[in-house]
Amino acid sequence: MNVKKGFINILFYLFLIFFIVLPLISFILTSFYKLPISIFDFSAIRNIIGTFSFSNYKLFFSNSYYMKSLEDTLILGIAVTAVSLAISLPVSYGLSRTTMKGKQVIRSLLMMGIGIPGFILTYDFIILSTDFRHLPFNIYSFEGLLIVMSLTSVPFMVMYGTLALGNLDQRLIESARANGVSEAKIFYKIILPLVFPGFAAGMIIVFLLATGSLSIPLLLAPTNFPIITALAYTQLFSFFKWGLASAMLVLLLLVNIFAIIIYMVAIRRSSSTVTGKGFRIKYNDNKAVVIILTLYSAVVAVLPIIEIVILGLSAFSYRWIGTITPTSYTIHNFGNAFAIYPFSIWSTIITCLLAGLIAVAISLVSTYGTRTGIIYGRRVIDFMAMVIFALSNVMVGISYLALYSNSVTGIIVSDLPVAMIMGYVFARLGYSIRSVGISLDSVSNSLFEAGKIMLKGRFSNLLYVILPLALPGIIEGFLLVFVRSSIDYASTILLAPLNWSTLSLASFSFISTGELSLGAALAFIIIMITLPITSYLYVIRGRSFREVV
Amino acid sequence: MVILKTGSKVAIVVIIVVIVVVAVLGVDLYVHPSSTSKGEVVVYADYGPTLAQKYFDAFTNDTGIKVVPVYGSMGDLVGKLVASKGSETADVLFGGAPSAYITAATQGVFQSYTPPSIANQSAYIGNHVLWRDPNWLWYPFTYAALGISVNTKLISNSSVPTSWYQLSQPQYKGEIVMENPTTSTTTGLGFFSLVAQWYMEKYGNTTGWTMFKSYVHGVLNNSVVPYQSDDENAEVAVGTGTGGITIDWTYIPTEYATQNGYPLVPHLMNNTILGPTAMALVNGAPHQSNAQAFINWVLSKQGQTEIGIVFDKPPIIPGVPIPAGSFSISQIEPIAFPYNQTWTADNANNITAVFNEYASS
Numbered sequence: 001m002n003v004k005k006g007f008i009n010i011l012f013y014l015f016l017i018f019f020i021v022l023p024l025i026s027f028i029l030t031s032f033y034k035l036p037i038s039i040f041d042f043s044a045i046r047n048i049i050g051t052f053s054f055s056n057y058k059l060f061f062s063n064s065y066y067m068k069s070l071e072d073t074l075i076l077g078i079a080v081t082a083v084s085l086a087i088s089l090p091v092s093y094g095l096s097r098t099t100m101k102g103k104q105v106i107r108s109l110l111m112m113g114i115g116i117p118g119f120i121l122t123y124d125f126i127i128l129s130t131d132f133r134h135l136p137f138n139i140y141s142f143e144g145l146l147i148v149m150s151l152t153s154v155p156f157m158v159m160y161g162t163l164a165l166g167n168l169d170q171r172l173i174e175s176a177r178a179n180g181v182s183e184a185k186i187f188y189k190i191i192l193p194l195v196f197p198g199f200a201a202g203m204i205i206v207f208l209l210a211t212g213s214l215s216i217p218l219l220l221a222p223t224n225f226p227i228i229t230a231l232a233y234t235q236l237f238s239f240f241k242w243g244l245a246s247a248m249l250v251l252l253l254l255v256n257i258f259a260i261i262i263y264m265v266a267i268r269r270s271s272s273t274v275t276g277k278g279f280r281i282k283y284n285d286n287k288a289v290v291i292i293l294t295l296y297s298a299v300v301a302v303l304p305i306i307e308i309v310i311l312g313l314s315a316f317s318y319r320w321i322g323t324i325t326p327t328s329y330t331i332h333n334f335g336n337a338f339a340i341y342p343f344s345i346w347s348t349i350i351t352c353l354l355a356g357l358i359a360v361a362i363s364l365v366s367t368y369g370t371r372t373g374i375i376y377g378r379r380v381i382d383f384m385a386m387v388i389f390a391l392s393n394v395m396v397g398i399s400y401l402a403l404y405s406n407s408v409t410g411i412i413v414s415d416l417p418v419a420m421i422m423g424y425v426f427a428r429l430g431y432s433i434r435s436v437g438i439s440l441d442s443v444s445n446s447l448f449e450a451g452k453i454m455l456k457g458r459f460s461n462l463l464y465v466i467l468p469l470a471l472p473g474i475i476e477g478f479l480l481v482f483v484r485s486s487i488d489y490a491s492t493i494l495l496a497p498l499n500w501s502t503l504s505l506a507s508f509s510f511i512s513t514g515e516l517s518l519g520a521a522l523a524f525i526i527i528m529i530t531l532p533i534t535s536y537l538y539v540i541r542g543r544s545f546r547e548v549v
Numbered sequence: 550m551v552i553l554k555t556g557s558k559v560a561i562v563v564i565i566v567v568i569v570v571v572a573v574l575g576v577d578l579y580v581h582p583s584s585t586s587k588g589e590v591v592v593y594a595d596y597g598p599t600l601a602q603k604y605f606d607a608f609t610n611d612t613g614i615k616v617v618p619v620y621g622s623m624g625d626l627v628g629k630l631v632a633s634k635g636s637e638t639a640d641v642l643f644g645g646a647p648s649a650y651i652t653a654a655t656q657g658v659f660q661s662y663t664p665p666s667i668a669n670q671s672a673y674i675g676n677h678v679l680w681r682d683p684n685w686l687w688y689p690f691t692y693a694a695l696g697i698s699v700n701t702k703l704i705s706n707s708s709v710p711t712s713w714y715q716l717s718q719p720q721y722k723g724e725i726v727m728e729n730p731t732t733s734t735t736t737g738l739g740f741f742s743l744v745a746q747w748y749m750e751k752y753g754n755t756t757g758w759t760m761f762k763s764y765v766h767g768v769l770n771n772s773v774v775p776y777q778s779d780d781e782n783a784e785v786a787v788g789t790g791t792g793g794i795t796i797d798w799t800y801i802p803t804e805y806a807t808q809n810g811y812p813l814v815p816h817l818m819n820n821t822i823l824g825p826t827a828m829a830l831v832n833g834a835p836h837q838s839n840a841q842a843f844i845n846w847v848l849s850k851q852g853q854t855e856i857g858i859v860f861d862k863p864p865i866i867p868g869v870p871i872p873a874g875s876f877s878i879s880q881i882e883p884i885a886f887p888y889n890q891t892w893t894a895d896n897a898n899n900i901t902a903v904f905n906e907y908a909s910s
Binding site (some may be wrong): 065089097138139140218219220222223224226234236237238239240242253259319336340398401402406410413414489493494498499500501506509510512513518 | 570584588591596597598599617618619620621622623624625628631633634638652653656712729731732734755774775776778781809810897898902904905906908
């Protein structure tokens, strides 16, 4: 049994090393040089090892504009986290703790927001700003950046907040009240420790998304508020300063790792375990509360609809200049776009589907395996997944390209979309591990133990007990990885083999050269693919959850 | 507790995964029998896909060789070339400014090739305008002149600036749509580098640089925010009335006027840049002969004629008509500044630092 366990651990960690650790090392080595370095290229490393230096870091710290970019990125990350939490909290409460009507609809509408590429949302606002001229703020400012990025983060925060509040067992609150505990103490000693892990998970993910975002700052960040990812991108792709760009992103990575450490310490201090039977949620059915929250949630949830409408108008427009709606329409934008990128739909579906499946498989193995003692080092695994999540997608693309572009492993970059799929998986593994982990954490230990006793072995336990209970988290994790992979641009441009251009890559190619209608057409297709999937999965999720309870 | 019929459901999931994996491999093997077959050439193109595809289709119709294009900005494409050394898939890099090619050439991504139809063209025009790499690492297939694009509904004919200097004058406050040179490395960086070189040639390096910084301050004072990421977005901004004037290559306003109906006209300026648009053969290109066939076709009479038909851009070989709205080399050369592309490539960071200093103040 120990040999079998050891073998499983070796396989598992080798997999993580090959696809997380080695690319990271290559990326970090590049920051000490001027060109991308592959750790497999031993002769090249031997030749250039004497030229490694800290010059890129010295250049960064001696330049006040570069330093400002790091400071501004942190400010943006914290501000986006705070604003999106404030916006999403009432919605999360309404969805998980009240008898609000239309929960599935609201949840589905919000999930649509996750599937809308950041550059499309940005272009929606640019269109509003340029053609409508009715925005009450300047889109190209810190305020504009904050508003757009917060709106893209609200769906994540709502999702994690809902999961967190949904894990609150009413029995604990009632028994505390019965024992004369004050409401304030109930909140600080019972409610907060139970919901904090879920909210903290949402906050750290939103923070990492905000600081690692590229497409939105590239389009909106004003010159007096530089963002480090956009600055690194232009250093790399405008001036080919690989070393300086990598150094900038290594520094951002260190900041993000520090944030992750704070999160992990906070979780360890505040985590609570609840055991016993009969988990119960008490739903707030106060009419005034329900009505207010329903209206508020509907307003928040309708924002993705507005984005899609604007996107749709652009996708079907032939001419749209300075008017509220296009002055003429056409259906040929779709055909014209697909004439140039005929395989893009299949490329998107195949690669993102596989990425989602692989991500949840790894998440389930790691979370269940560490929970039951099959896999060692839960916190190491969590940390590794969050570290890669802390990298911006462009650096995942560069790391993989630098590491695997050689005569031995080049096939997984240039011929088969393996590096592309694995890049999607490991850039988004944090989503699925968090989702699956939250769901598994809500399963009481007594169920685990009962399953192990009654069923034959851990696999039966996994199949008949754990899977049904963890299904909501698995579906959430798959969903997030699928839709976020489908809108990826930064790593796709680097890792997609020939003929494997995705809808997102093709869309951005059109938009960046001013062919907005064609780009909008392909982005519209992305939404049409992700929307029914998210809606269907949420219906299934709701049914499974009710059956299990 | 509900016990799901998970045995069969797990089996279904496994079967689906297997089918998808087989489909991935099957698609790659049967729909795309190899990454590219012998009758194909892979072109990394810094062009809008719609127009470029028309051009590539013309090549395919003429030669039977299929073009497999990869579209992106110069930075993205060169980044991919540099990082994928050792397992190259690209054959030709097509489009983009010489300054980008000069920098890219230092990364060792190009190989020397002399296209027969332009073998007698010297590296410099008029002894001061860099036309091609002296070692044939990159070479032009068309050219453009830097001018201004004017919204005729906002700026009357009599108010159009007649020099670069006038752009910094108070009468144009709120009218200039400026490109950010950090992201607009062809137009934005080209313009600011041109001005810097002009001041330094006239007043010496130190005084000239100081005067250049004052000029940047003046122009940015007259500019609307945001600064545009590239000239395409700048044309859209001017076309929709955000500002009245932007800096751009003279063929572009006509393109946007024709395709989008924007009220834009180009104006050629004194001390312009005569800017070749370049291409290059990738070092280690997997389809050498097809890549050379592509380059040779682009520089043939047929290919140069298609440049004018598809892109509205002028040819660089004799005997091919110049599209309406374009200017000949003989018209541009007398008013062209001896613009130094290499200096631009070497000083890009300094120029953008000046821009950032005034733009963030």
